[in-house]
Amino acid sequence: ILNVEQSPQSLHVQEGDSTNFTCSFPSSNFYALHWYRWETAKSPEALFVMTLNGDEKKKGRISATLNTKEGYSYLYIKGSQPEDSATYLCAFLHTGNQFYFGTGTSLTVIP
Amino acid sequence: KAGVTQTPRYLIKTRGQQVTLSCSPISGHRSVSWYQQTPGQGLQFLFEYFSETQRNKGNFPGRFSGRQFSNSRSEMNVSTLELGDSALYLCASSLSQALGYTFGSGTRLTVV
Numbered sequence: 745i746l747n748v749e750q751s752p753q754s755l756h757v758q759e760g761d762s763t764n765f766t767c768s769f770p771s772s773n774f775y776a777l778h779w780y781r782w783e784t785a786k787s788p789e790a791l792f793v794m795t796l797n798g799d800e801k802k803k804g805r806i807s808a809t810l811n812t813k814e815g816y817s818y819l820y821i822k823g824s825q826p827e828d829s830a831t832y833l834c835a836f837l838h839t840g841n842q843f844y845f846g847t848g849t850s851l852t853v854i855p
Numbered sequence: 856k857a858g859v860t861q862t863p864r865y866l867i868k869t870r871g872q873q874v875t876l877s878c879s880p881i882s883g884h885r886s887v888s889w890y891q892q893t894p895g896q897g898l899q900f901l902f903e904y905f906s907e908t909q910r911n912k913g914n915f916p917g918r919f920s921g922r923q924f925s926n927s928r929s930e931m932n933v934s935t936l937e938l939g940d941s942a943l944y945l946c947a948s949s950l951s952q953a954l955g956y957t958f959g960s961g962t963r964l965t966v967v
Contacts, residue, residue: 748897775952776952776953778955778956780958786960787858787859787945787957787958787959787960787961788898788945788947788956788958789958790955790956790957792955793953793954793955795953833897833898835898837952840911841903841910841911841952842900842903842911842913843888843900843903844900845890845897845898845899845900846897847895847896847897848897
C-alpha cells in the first residue's frame, strides 16, 4: 500500500488570506497527480490533473505545482473566499494504474 | 450532459446480508472506479473497470466484487455485510485516467 500524505489535516483562514497545502507521494513509478475539491454534501470535483515534473496549473485563484523528483505537490489559494471552504484531496496514480488518495486537507474560510 | 448517477442514495442493511450498488457513468466514459470512504479515512480504492474488464483492484476482501456491463454501467456487490462496511461508496467515471475522474454523489450504506 502506497502512502499519500496531505498536510495540514485542517486549516482555518480569514477571508482574503492566501493559503497553501501539501500533498506528498512516492517519487517512483509516477504517472499522474490529481487534485479534487470536495464540498460538504456534494461529489468530489476535479481541479487539476498533473503529469509532468515542474507542471504548474491555474484555475482562477487556485493554482498547483508538481515536483515528481521529490514527490510533492502544492495547492495554493489566493485571496480565500468562504466558497473555497471544502476538503481538498490529492490522488496519486502510479504506473500500476491504481489511485491512492490522501486523507485530505479540510479548509474553512471565515468571513 | 448527465453526470455520474449512483443508486440508491441511502441504504440500510443488517449484518450478514448482501447488497448491490449501481453506477451509471457519463455517456462515453468507459472507465468506472469504486471507492469507499469511512470516517477518518481517505478514499480507499476498491476496483476499476474498463470495457467490462476489471483493470485494477484495491486491498479489499473477496466479499467486495463488481462488474461492468456492455453499456459501461457498473455494479458493486458486498456479500456477508459487516458493521465495518458502513461507509459512503463513491463511483467515478473517466474518459482517461489522465483527464481526471467525475464522481457520483455516492451511496451511503449503513449496516446494523
